[in-house]
Amino acid sequence: xxxxxxxxxxxxxxxxxxxxxxxxxxxxxxxxxxxxxxxxxxxxxxxxxxxxxxxxxxxxxxxxxxxxxxxxxxxxxxxxxxxxxxxxxxxxxx
Amino acid sequence: xxxxxxxxxxxxxxxxxxxxxxxxxxxxxxxxxxxxxxxxxxxxxxxxxxxxxxxxxxxxxxxxxxxxxxxxxxxxxxxxxxxxxxxxxxxxxxxxxxxxxxxxxxxxxxxxxxxxxxxxxxxxxxxxxxxxxxxxxxxxxxxxxxxxxxxxxxxxxxxxxxxxxxxxxxxxxxxxxxxxxxxxxxxxxxxxxxxxxxxxxxxxxxxxxxxxxxxxxxxxxxxxxxxxxxxxxxxxxxxxxxxxxxxxxxxxxxxxxxxxxxxxxxxxxxxxxxxxxxxxxxxxxxxxxxxxxxxxxxxxxxxxxxxxxxxxxxxxxxxxxxxxxxxxxxxxxxxxxxxxxxxxxxxxxxxxxxxxxxxxxxxxxxxxxxxxxxxxxxxxxxxxxxxxxxxxxxxxxxxxxxxxxxxxxxxxxxxxxxxxxxxxxxxxxx
Ligand SMILES: Cc1cc2nc3c(=O)[nH]c(=O)nc-3n(C[C@H](O)[C@H](O)[C@H](O)COP(=O)(O)OP(=O)(O)OC[C@H]3O[C@@H](n4cnc5c(N)ncnc54)[C@H](O)[C@@H]3O)c2cc1C
Ligand code: SF4
Ligand code: SF4
Numbered sequence: 001x002x003x004x005x006x007x008x009x010x011x012x013x014x015x016x017x018x019x020x021x022x023x024x025x026x027x028x029x030x031x032x033x034x035x036x037x038x039x040x041x042x043x044x045x046x047x048x049x050x051x052x053x054x055x056x057x058x059x060x061x062x063x064x065x066x067x068x069x070x071x072x073x074x075x076x077x078x079x080x081x082x083x084x085x086x087x088x089x090x091x092x093x094x
Numbered sequence: 095x096x097x098x099x100x101x102x103x104x105x106x107x108x109x110x111x112x113x114x115x116x117x118x119x120x121x122x123x124x125x126x127x128x129x130x131x132x133x134x135x136x137x138x139x140x141x142x143x144x145x146x147x148x149x150x151x152x153x154x155x156x157x158x159x160x161x162x163x164x165x166x167x168x169x170x171x172x173x174x175x176x177x178x179x180x181x182x183x184x185x186x187x188x189x190x191x192x193x194x195x196x197x198x199x200x201x202x203x204x205x206x207x208x209x210x211x212x213x214x215x216x217x218x219x220x221x222x223x224x225x226x227x228x229x230x231x232x233x234x235x236x237x238x239x240x241x242x243x244x245x246x247x248x249x250x251x252x253x254x255x256x257x258x259x260x261x262x263x264x265x266x267x268x269x270x271x272x273x274x275x276x277x278x279x280x281x282x283x284x285x286x287x288x289x290x291x292x293x294x295x296x297x298x299x300x301x302x303x304x305x306x307x308x309x310x311x312x313x314x315x316x317x318x319x320x321x322x323x324x325x326x327x328x329x330x331x332x333x334x335x336x337x338x339x340x341x342x343x344x345x346x347x348x349x350x351x352x353x354x355x356x357x358x359x360x361x362x363x364x365x366x367x368x369x370x371x372x373x374x375x376x377x378x379x380x381x382x383x384x385x386x387x388x389x390x391x392x393x394x395x396x397x398x399x400x401x402x403x404x405x406x407x408x409x410x411x412x413x414x415x416x417x418x419x420x421x422x423x424x425x426x427x428x429x430x431x432x433x434x435x436x437x438x439x440x441x442x443x444x445x446x447x448x449x450x451x452x453x454x455x456x457x458x459x460x461x462x463x464x465x466x467x468x469x470x471x472x473x474x475x476x477x478x479x480x481x482x483x484x485x486x487x488x489x490x491x492x493x494x495x496x497x498x499x500x501x502x503x504x505x506x507x508x509x510x511x512x513x514x515x516x517x518x519x520x521x522x523x524x
Pocket of ligand 3: 043046067
């Protein structure tokens with residue numbers, strides 16, 4: 001199989017985007033102030049998190065809703081909930 | 095007065111739909127709420143279902159259900175960076191019905207089970223996210239979704255590994271990272287004939303690989319590769335605490351796994367159909383919450399019901415078993431018209447009597463055993479070193495097996511003491 005980048009892989013998935021309703025919100029002040037691991041940056045299987053100019057950004061559209069980031073985050077910085085009913089990732093196979 | 099149902103089930107995964115099916119069969123008014131646009135849209139697993147328990151619920155399910163293949167070949171692969179050592183087990187018994195194990199894809203399979211529940215009379219409501227359980231006088235009396243309330247005698251939480259509902263009502267706390275594993279999976283499409291030729295399968299036979307070793311870069315866990323009709327499920331399950339400690343990225347590890355000399359030829363020419371990830375509750379007994387409170391039961395992954403002993407990952411069969419047990423308990427409670435924790439206590443009893451809790455107990459030591467680093471490096475290396483010595487003819491004279499074994503043990507930095515201890519621990523916990 002040809003090697004593919006993560007964004008390429010995610011682009012094959014089906015999503016129903018809930019525009020304007022992010023299901024992940026990061027309180028970046030908490031991250032900067034207390035987080036030592038910044039685990040979200042590497043544990044997320046969909047590469048949703050990145051650090052830009054010292055701030056954690058969540059590109060939530062590609063999220064596959066596993067909940068790993070929420071479980072791994074050592075602080076209360078993440079407010080993470082399931083997307084509203086019917087929205088988000090839609091596994092055709094699963 | 096607003097309408098009240100007998101039972102509200104949150105989550106149309108296997109636990110939820112199994113419970114709904116059983117309750118609807120007995121004529122109860124059941125609402126099955128699912129946040130995805132259809133049952134299965136949010137669910138992911140490796141895909142090998144040990145099907146006995148489903149056959150008890152829906153006899154000869156395979157005639158009707160969208161199963162992919164029945165698993166006749168079980169393989170265990172120990173891999174190092176460059177090499178692999180397979181143990182291949184095939185038994186014709188596995189091709190007899192009721193099948194021991196079948197491969198499934200949850201997007202189709204859960205949809206089917208949800209439809210079965212509907213046919214039996216349950217009311218399936220997809221596309222609705224339950225926000226919380228309605229509590230009055232410390233008793234679960236309904237659920238809240240958006241600005242709507244819905245009431246029932248019993249709420250069954252079948253909302254999966256993250257179970258925010260069990261957490262909200264205090265049946266469980268926040269899960270520890272040491273009790274969770276991250277599963278990542280890629281579904282790779284290949285023509286049916288290619289799969290059958292490549293894996294030496296006849297008709298709908300299927301193979302399931304469990305992979306131990308370099309696959310997870312030393313992180314506790316393992317890999318899997320299962321055949322479907324026209325696709326292959328390949329993935330990894332890795333303990334979250336060790337991912338955090340090591341900084342290993344699941345997305346990178348799976349990409350390397352696909353390129354490994356054991357995996358690459360098996361998926362050659364394939365086309366990615368889907369990429370997904372899901373948590374696995376792997377803490378075993380230690381993470382299990384209380385299963386009942388007044389007006390509410392917790393089932394499946396939400397109750398931490400899963401077994402991973404390195405060779406097999408199981409959760410789907412346990413989810414179905416718990417869904418059915420919860421349903422039976424509600425039926426008993428209904429007879430007495432007592433839906434308190436006491437009235438629902440048959441759930442715990444039925445679970446204790448079922449294979450589900452028995453297996454949870456049998457494998458209680460497995461999570462700790464799996465944390466042994468030697469499993470992922472030293473042992474696969476020892477096996478590969480031994481096989482290399484046996485088959486590699488470089489002109490040096492061959493030795494007998496015993497000195498070769500001793501050399502392999504030494505090369506893989508194992509001590510005889512490690513071997514003895516791990517052997518004993520493995521025998522006790524697996
Ligand atoms: C990578 C991987 C490989 C696996 N391999 C295997 C395997 O080979 N064999 C096996 O037996 N098991 C396997 N498992 C485990 C198995 O997938 C789970 O144990 C099983 O899916 C649990 O079923 P469940 O019904 O309890 O939960 P789920 O299947 O997670 O279902 C929960 C449902 O609840 C819904 N939901 C959640 N919250 C809400 C809400 N608030 N409102 C409305 N709906 C909600 C979800 O959308 C979902 O449909 C694997 C798991 C993973 C991650
Ligand atoms: S892990 Fe949590 S606290 Fe740390 S950087 Fe990420 S979101 Fe912020
Ligand atoms: S839920 Fe999973 S996919 Fe979504 S952001 Fe968190 S870790 Fe990434």
